[in-house]
Amino acid sequence: MKGFVIKEFLHIFRDFRTLLILFGMPIAQVLLFGFAITNEINHASIAVFDKARDSKSLELQQKLTASGYFDINMQLDNTKAIEKAFRSGKVKEVVVIPPQFGKTLDLGQQTTIQLINDASDPNTANLISSYTSAILRDFAADANPQSTLLPVATETTMLYNPELKGVFMFVPGTITVLLMLVSAMMTSISIAREKEMGTMEVLLISPLKPYQIILGKVLPYVVFSFVNASVILLMAYTIFEMPVNGSLMLLLAETLLFILMALAMGLFISTVSNSQQTAMLLSMFALMLPTILLSGFVFPVENMPLALQWLSHIMPSKWFIIIVKSIMLKGLGIAYIWQETLIILAMAVIFILLSIKKFEVRLNLK
Amino acid sequence: MKPVIEVENLVKKFGNFVANDSLTFSVFPGEIFGFLGANGAGKTTTIKILCGLSSPTSGKVSVAGFDVYRQSEQIKRNIGYMSQKFSLYEDLSINENFQFYGGIYGLSRKEIRERTKTLLSRLDFLKAQNEVLRNIPQGWKQKLAFSVAVMHQPKVVFLDEPTGGVDPITRRQFWELIYEQAHNGTTIFVTTHYMDEAEYCGRVSIMVDGRIEALDSPKVLKNQFAVNSMNEVFVKLARATK
Numbered sequence: 001m002k003g004f005v006i007k008e009f010l011h012i013f014r015d016f017r018t019l020l021i022l023f024g025m026p027i028a029q030v031l032l033f034g035f036a037i038t039n040e041i042n043h044a045s046i047a048v049f050d051k052a053r054d055s056k057s058l059e060l061q062q063k064l065t066a067s068g069y070f071d072i073n074m075q076l077d078n079t080k081a082i083e084k085a086f087r088s089g090k091v092k093e094v095v096v097i098p099p100q101f102g103k104t105l106d107l108g109q110q111t112t113i114q115l116i117n118d119a120s121d122p123n124t125a126n127l128i129s130s131y132t133s134a135i136l137r138d139f140a141a142d143a144n145p146q147s148t149l150l151p152v153a154t155e156t157t158m159l160y161n162p163e164l165k166g167v168f169m170f171v172p173g174t175i176t177v178l179l180m181l182v183s184a185m186m187t188s189i190s191i192a193r194e195k196e197m198g199t200m201e202v203l204l205i206s207p208l209k210p211y212q213i214i215l216g217k218v219l220p221y222v223v224f225s226f227v228n229a230s231v232i233l234l235m236a237y238t239i240f241e242m243p244v245n246g247s248l249m250l251l252l253a254e255t256l257l258f259i260l261m262a263l264a265m266g267l268f269i270s271t272v273s274n275s276q277q278t279a280m281l282l283s284m285f286a287l288m289l290p291t292i293l294l295s296g297f298v299f300p301v302e303n304m305p306l307a308l309q310w311l312s313h314i315m316p317s318k319w320f321i322i323i324v325k326s327i328m329l330k331g332l333g334i335a336y337i338w339q340e341t342l343i344i345l346a347m348a349v350i351f352i353l354l355s356i357k358k359f360e361v362r363l364n365l366k
Numbered sequence: 367m368k369p370v371i372e373v374e375n376l377v378k379k380f381g382n383f384v385a386n387d388s389l390t391f392s393v394f395p396g397e398i399f400g401f402l403g404a405n406g407a408g409k410t411t412t413i414k415i416l417c418g419l420s421s422p423t424s425g426k427v428s429v430a431g432f433d434v435y436r437q438s439e440q441i442k443r444n445i446g447y448m449s450q451k452f453s454l455y456e457d458l459s460i461n462e463n464f465q466f467y468g469g470i471y472g473l474s475r476k477e478i479r480e481r482t483k484t485l486l487s488r489l490d491f492l493k494a495q496n497e498v499l500r501n502i503p504q505g506w507k508q509k510l511a512f513s514v515a516v517m518h519q520p521k522v523v524f525l526d527e528p529t530g531g532v533d534p535i536t537r538r539q540f541w542e543l544i545y546e547q548a549h550n551g552t553t554i555f556v557t558t559h560y561m562d563e564a565e566y567c568g569r570v571s572i573m574v575d576g577r578i579e580a581l582d583s584p585k586v587l588k589n590q591f592a593v594n595s596m597n598e599v600f601v602k603l604a605r606a607t608k
Contacts, residue, residue: 003465004469014458014498015457199454199455201451204419205442205447206467207470
């Protein structure tokens, strides 16, 4: 048994690719999701077509730049230039300030600023225009504080993630995807490899009991998954300053439970596949894609068709993401997440039972 | 002498398909027993049953003195197995493979060290013990796999087409290993496709469609069928049932 675990570690350390997947992946993913895929705007380049060219319009331009969200890269002087600016791909938005802008404002009259967005990337376009609108509203309020016609300002308070940091969304998702990948995919592949190589036969003929074989195969991956999860959490904590508002112990315990569940899934996959390729494809299509697409990690579940929403309920990752968010961001205790915990526990039990059954059937038939 | 493998009226059915149709045979200590048959004749099914991997539908089967129905754990401890597929780990070194398999069979660290040394020096391969298996020629791997299979000093070794894809010289050397092992009292139960190898066996059984059609020493069989080689015996038998 001990020898078995040592052997399994040797396999992992000998195989450079496996090592890379196990350790390079989490770090790369967190950094990627943290820095690259983000919902925030940072120095988006915009152009301004200022028809007024008065002190107020300059003030507005300054305010836009000062926010840090925008860089004004181009000053346009005719309508045709707008299209040209977008075509060049250098700007994401054009702000058109009407003539007599300052005068109108001073008179306390209503004026309209036109925002033109490059909607070939709808998400970014939405974000940029809403950021701009917010700044404009702010500006209008400042410019005319005594006005009885105070512009209606909508005040939104962002709970739990006040700065709307994308990384807070992505860390729980990334942990989930990676645990799924390492636990389920790697175990299923490594068991399938033994079958493919013919070593599984020898193991079955040896005095080792089936549960010892399974434990021996699975234990190293439990360790690796756990290390991985800890690394991600540590990175989230140090690099992205993500808080852990709830109990760390609870978070780790839930992580362990989820790892168990993923391993059970991996076991199940390995019992139904006879080659590494099959195991890999099955894990990819049956685990990874649904995990990424349906768990609410990237796309909000609430906006999906009803059928897909139902489907998302059977994705263990969905529940785990809820748990992680609840603990890390909301600081909730077990009293609030026992239902989600129970669901994952039930799934783990189901998959373990299924794979034991499968494993035994296979032994008897062949 | 008491037989190591005793099979009486062994039947194994998969649904309506009869893979083993009332087999009866015995194998004695130190014997090299050739278990021949065309593909699909039911050899692998029998070996699986003898190794305790699968249980018979009916019949009496005992291996190394243990009953396959009730004592498969003890059987597993007393047999060695080497399959047609190469069964060592390619990414581990020779030493690590020996350590792993020795550990599985519950050998102590000291025993493993000593036996690895004896087995490797028998192959004249001690200097390569830290070599990763991937870099070792196929013929050597086969000999190493055999050494691993006998490391825990089993009473019976099952060799399932051990020399598949190996050149004639290495096959020759491999059979010398088998002889040496048998001489030390280990029973060898071997399946093969090479009829010249069948000639090396003490006794052979030939299976056709799930039944044992012939069982005796190669010499007697050749006389019985009035031919010069085991190859002809095999072909005659296979034709007769078609």
